[in-house]
Amino acid sequence: MGQDTAEGHQLTGRPPGLAKPAQRGLTLIELLVALAVMILMATWGVPSFQQFAARNEVTTDVQRVVRALSLARNTAIMTRNTISVCSSQGPIYTNCNFNDWSLDWVIIEGEAAGGSLTGHPILKVLEPLNGVSVTFNRDDRPIRFSAIGWSQGYNGTFVLCGRNGESATAILGNNGRVRTESSSNDDC
Secondary structure, three states, X not given: OHHHHHHHHHHHOOOOOOOOOOOOOOOHHHHHHHXXXXXXXXXXXXXXXXXXXXXXXXXXXXXXXXXXXXXXXXXXXXXXXXXXXXXXXXXXXXXXXXXXXXXXXXXXXXXXXXXXXXXXXXXXXXXXOOOOEEEEXXXXXXXXXXXXXXXXXXXXXXXXXXXXXXXXXXXXXXXXXXXXXXXXXXXX
């Protein structure tokens, strides 16, 4: 008998007299509870993620507006030339589009009188994000920065509207500087 227990210990890897451990797994109830918790988390998380994504889209496009206007202003100061900014339909940029600032933004050297981009060197093109609309509250002319960086007479407010009611404004002052603010849904 002593040999049987010693052999049993060698075969099973357990000391003699110990019971086989019970197998452990998930019961149907535990699985259903875990599934219900995951569904609740997804129900709360997905709308929050969509709101987060919409807010990021607007923030990214606000940064594009600020970057374009700051770049144009700094270029005007450095080159001592008039630099203009307007929106235009690409890939061939021939005219400014003053009704839809959601298009590509073109930074050019010169005044772009009448909105014509012909004969003006294009310095930079900044492409927009899909889903964000941009409006400007000024008349039919490009934004111009003088050799000292002022945009006098070309100041105004850009309103950026995204999905889920997200919006922001970028305000261009007479001194050529840009500041941003969050805006209300009523602006869109």
